[in-house]
């Protein structure tokens with residue numbers, strides 16, 4: 543059994559002030575947060591308490607040099623209103639992979655699962671009931687040493703926040719394949735969910751927006767030819783009925799939604815190829831009329847259909863009526879999350895049922 547969590551509850555929940563039909567993404571936080579501290583080589587002081595501001599020294603190492611990693615997962619409501627988690631262990635494996643790359647300490651799996659189960663069960667009244675809405679769970683780990691100088695911190699904090707959210711992209715998105723800027727290079731930190739990756743994407747994303755595109759589709763750093771992924775989503779193409787997605791070889795974030803969808807599509811009988819994808823092949827397939835759909839996958843968006851993709855002078859438009867593969871994947875994953883599709887993989891677990 544992991545060390546017990548010290549729980550302090552709010553006197554009055556704020557949940558009554560939430561309009562479940564109208565939730566702005568990322569702005570509404572639930573009543574409580576989880577907090578843990580790493581000091582003298584171990585994690586401890588596990589607590590759940592009212593959400594509050596932190597008091598941070600100006601020399602905080604995370605602020606100066608970016609030792610900061612995060613996760614994103616979602617809780618939904620099942621048939622009987624039970625709070626459900628989806629593959630929570632995958633998120634602690636990935637958090638710890640990000641931690642290793644950023645020279646940060648791993649967080650114990652048992653303590654993580656205990657934390658997620660306990661806080662989601664406490665905040666279950668905040669889980670929006672409608673399909674596509676969810677309680678977004680944001681674990682965050684950052685350095686807390688108070689010192690100037692580039693070196694790994696000796697102290698860290700791990701927080702878990704919960705935010706009710708509506709659908710992330712209610713409409714299809716347009717993508718620009720960037721031929722100048724890059725997200726990740728081999729040997730870099732593209733596989734880690736670390737703060738700097740997102741900071742580095744802001745300026746190119748702003749330029750893409752000015753050109754009228756919602757997001758960037760990143761190409762490889764060396765040749766600007768091989769498709770990587772989108773801001774916070776992995777990317778899939780359907781060519782000649784075959785599903786194709788870039789292989790994660792060190793520059794691409796290993797999405798849990800990506801992994802889930804590959805398995806669901808294979809089980810449905812689709813041919814799914816994970817390989818390097820040259821953008822010229824995408825343009826050729828489009829011109830030949832064999833590229834029927836493009837979609838992104840990620841916890842926040844679940845599935846976002848792409849209606850437009852630009853590469854150099856070619857603008858590709860996609861008919862949303864042909865997006866049948868993504869429609870199947872989306873209804874299946876949402877169905878698993880609200881228990882209208884049978885969970886044959888034991889991916890769905892009820893929050894509050896964890897025992898170490």
Ligand SMILES: *Cc1c(COP(=O)(O)O)cnc(C)c1O
Pocket residue numbers: 614735771772773774775776795796797798799800839840841842
């Ligand atoms: C989080 C993230 C994804 C999606 O991962 P999921 O586990 O499916 O949520 C994809 N790409 C990037 C860059 C991400 O940060």
